[in-house]
Amino acid sequence: MKETNTVKEKLKQFLVILIPILVTQLGMFAMNFFDTIMSGRYSPVDLAGVAIGSSLWVPVFTGLSGILLSITPIVAQHIGGNSKKEVPNTILQGVYASIFLSVVVMITGAFLLDPILNGMNIESEVRSIAKEYLIALSFGIIPLFIYNALRSFIDALGMxxxxxxxxxxxxxxxxxxxxxxxxxxxxxxxxxxVGAGYASAITYWLIALIAFWVIYSKRPFNEYRVFSKLYGISLDKWKELFKIGVPIGLSIFFEVSIFSAVTLLMSDYSTNVIAAHQAAINFASFLYMIPLSISMALTIVVGFEVGAKRLKDARTYSWMGVLIALILAVIYGILLLLFKNELAIIYTSDEEVLKLISHFLLYAVLFQLSDAIQAPVQGALRGYKDVNVTFIMALVSYWVIGLPLGYILSHYTSFGPYGYWIGLTSGLTAGAITLSIRLLLIQKQFRKQYS
Structure with a gap:
């Protein structure tokens, strides 16, 4: 990354960073997609087992890997502030922390997996496949978390x-x-x-090795000599990583897990309603990769500018990202309204389910507009290392406002299952408003601090 002077230069640099992140996120989304589709081609029971296993794994993985995202703003600020000597130790502490988190996940899973699966109202064969799939996947947990730590370093350099x-x-x-x-x-x-679990584990090992090789041998990464010295575990560094990372991870966990909670609550409705809800949520998750990628790009550029104490540039990047996300949300929102029936056909040929999916997708338009604000604003706040208040706002928005309101609308009004979507949209909207106010306050606070 480099210092930019005009809005045009900033836009160009931002897009150079953003587009690869977007492709990366879509690629990671596609990996889970292929696991599901290819398992479904083998048998419906295997599809159900892999789907349940994935639904348990994804919130845990996204939440804990979110902790490692703290490496990005820390390294970005070191680089922006010309403190490059601090980078190698930070990365290695991130790798150590990733191994620690991996071991915690595996030990916890060994004790809780059976009770969780046994508590579900599913067929024994499906339960067995879900368990074996997660056990197979566990062989790749350590390299996957290490890769996330190394990726945070790669992204922090704008590469x-x-x-x-x-x-x-x-x-x-x-x-x-x-x-x-x-x-x-x-x-x-x-x-x-179960083979999909082993395939993913093998893939995780390979991408961790590729990332290690790139950082060790390729410019500009090898200039930091990350692996030239083996630092001991530093509790102070871990404290810094976790102080920033835990609120990020919890924010992501609460956002992802609320969709799992809604799906469980949807069990009160017919199979067709549940199927339509899942299809619409799947497509909404696909679209969410856009504001999420913008959020990750903002953490990098804002962190870089804040580290260099170029607060005006950090502010410009922040609102540029939000504006880009909103413009894109309006564009694909219009396309969603125009082609909702055609999109529904991707998921099913059943007439009743098609109508239900089309109806759910109408609510997805409002859903996406709220996401287009709250996700980029969270990314900008992480660039300022402001994460604790953000976490509390996310918790209140999703679980105190969104889910209870959705439950009330679903059970005590004529909205029925769509009430959950209205509740979620309301929670996201509350988050978008409060987080935007928080960003304005943080920017004002930094201006006073460095004036």
């Missing part, structure tokens, strides 16, 4: 195209091993949906 390259490399690897292990091709055992 997001490298992360994109690694993710795009991982996709065909994952698909090939899915094919070999799910269906038992070329002499490999036929494992069904």
């Amino acid at each position: 997001t195209r490298v992360s994109m390259f690694i993710t795009l490399t991982s996709l065909p690897i994952n698909v090939v091993f899915n094919y070999l292990l799910i269906y038992g091709k070329l002499g490999f055992p036929t494992l069904g949906g």
